[in-house]
Every structure is written in structure tokens, then in C-alpha cells.
Amino acid sequence: MRSNSTAATRRRTLRFAAAALTVAASLSLTACNGDDITGQGDPSAASSSSSSSSSGGGSEQGGSGSDSGSGQAGGKDSAAKASGGQGAAAGSDAGGVERAEKCRTDDLDISASDSTIDGDDKGSVAVTFKNPGDRGCLLSGFAGVDLKTNAGDLSATREGKPADQMVLTGGESVSFYVSYPMNDSGGSGVRITGLVVTPPGETKSSTLAWPGAATLPVSDGTGPSVNVGPIGSAGQGGAS
Numbered sequence: 248m249r250s251n252s253t254a255a256t257r258r259r260t261l262r263f264a265a266a267a268l269t270v271a272a273s274l275s276l277t278a279c280n281g282d283d284i285t286g287q288g289d290p291s292a293a294s295s296s297s298s299s300s301s302s303g304g305g306s307e308q309g310g311s312g313s314d315s316g317s318g319q320a321g322g323k324d325s326a327a328k329a330s331g332g333q334g335a336a337a338g339s340d341a342g343g344v345e346r347a348e349k350c351r352t353d354d355l356d357i358s359a360s361d362s363t364i365d366g367d368d369k370g371s372v373a374v375t376f377k378n379p380g381d382r383g384c385l386l387s388g389f390a391g392v393d394l395k396t397n398a399g400d401l402s403a404t405r406e407g408k409p410a411d412q413m414v415l416t417g418g419e420s421v422s423f424y425v426s427y428p429m430n431d432s433g434g435s436g437v438r439i440t441g442l443v444v445t446p447p448g449e450t451k452s453s454t455l456a457w458p459g460a461a462t463l464p465v466s467d468g469t470g471p472s473v474n475v476g477p478i479g480s481a482g483q484g485g486a487s
Contacts, residue, residue, distance in 0.1 A: 350384035387412035389446035410477035422481030427472035436462035
């Protein structure tokens with residue numbers, strides 16, 4: 248009996264030990280798994296980390312966008328300034344050389360007046376172009392000048408340096424001279440009946456009354472000639 252009781256006690260003791268080992272192993276595994284889960288990341292920590300990362304990326308992108316925006320703004324400002332610069336130059340040429348058209352005969356008021364100075368050995372007539380319109384037009388070089396006489400037409404010879412291109416603005420005038428030899432011969436000479444003026448670059452002429460001396464000396468071609476100065480030359484006198 249005692250032997251059987253002892254054996255039964257040993258078996259219970261072994262079962263209890265085995266059960267205790269099983270429980271201990273189970274607790275150990277649970278603890279390890281818990282640590283692993285915690286180590287793998289608290290959801291709130293992961294969310295915080297993700298938010299922080301996204302925020303950082305957003306800042307970098309925002310910074311890049313800001314730099315890009317300011318760069319683009321700078322580029323536009325430069326372009327605007329360049330354009331403004333390019334716009335200011337164009338504005339100054341609005342009535343200027345590049346945009347104006349040449350002065351047409353029909354667009355000009357053409358007149359002539361005696362401009363001879365006492366004591367000069369040559370007579371002088373000032374021919375004036377006036378722009379009566381409100382838009383500028385271009386003039387340069389020389390006008391064409393012919394004297395109508397009882398002996399036929401006489402073309403004036405150009406003298407001096409051709410005038411640079413200029414803009415004759417609305418309401419303004421410019422003049423040039425026509426010089427001619429005085430008839431001091433005592434003879435009747437060659438009678439002048441009219442003055443024909445052709446603006447630079449035009450083929451249409453305007454015929455005016457001659458305001459100077461009535462006659463020219465008869466010439467065999469070796470004496471003083473009739474001359475025309477460049478646009479803007481009135482008052483400068485003429486050469487023999």
C-alpha cells in the first residue's frame with residue numbers, strides 16, 4: 248500500500264512539474280512576443296514619425312517651391328525690366344525714325360522767301376517745308392530744285408554734306424537755301440519765272456513763285472552756278 252501511495256505521489260509531482268514548466272514556457276513566449284510587438288512600433292509612434300517625415304518633406308518641397316517661385320518672379324521682373332527698357336526705347340521712337348514714313352509732297356506746306364543778306368555777292372532764297380499734320384515724317388539729304396527761266400529750266404547743283412535723316416514733327420518746319428549769282432552786268436540777263444521744288448525721295452513737285460532777284464546773269468557755263476544746300480541749311484549761305 249505504502250509503495251503504491253508513494254508512486255502515485257511521484258506521478259502527481261511529475262505532472263505538476265511538467266505543468267509548471269509548460270506555464271513558464273508559455274509566459275516566456277508571451278513576454279518575448281510582447282517585446283517584439285512593442286519594438287516593431289507603437290502605432291501612435293509610427294504615425295508621429297510618418298507625420299514628422301511628411302512634414303519635413305513638405306518643408307523641403309515648400310522651400311524648393313519658394314525658391315523656384317522667387318526665381319521665376321526674378322526672371323519675370325528682369326524680363327519686365329528688359330521689356331520695359333525695350334518698351335521705353337520703342338516709345339521714344341513712336342514718332343521717330345523707325346516708325347515714321349517719308350514726307351510726301353502732298354503732306355507738306357512748301358514756301359519760299361528771299362533770304363539775301365546785303366553785301367553778299369550771291370543772292371539766297373530760303374525754301375521751307377512745314378508739316379501741317381499731327382504725325383511726324385522723315386526728311387534727309389537734299390530736295391530737288393529747278394529754276395524756271397525764259398531760257399529754259401535750270402537745275403540747281405547740290406553743295407555741302409547731305410543732311411542726316413530727321414523727323415519733321417507735326418506743326419514744325421525746316422528750311423534749306425538756294426543760292427544764285429546776282430546779275431550785276433547791267434544787261435537784261437535771264438529772267439526767272441518760277442521755282443520748282445521736289446521733296447527728298449519724291450517725284451511730285453511743287454511750283455512756287457520766285458521770291459529772289461528777277462534775273463540771273465547770262466552765263467556761258469563758266470560763271471557762278473545756282474546751288475541748293477541740304478535740308479536744314481537755311482542761313483548757312485552758299486558757295487560760289
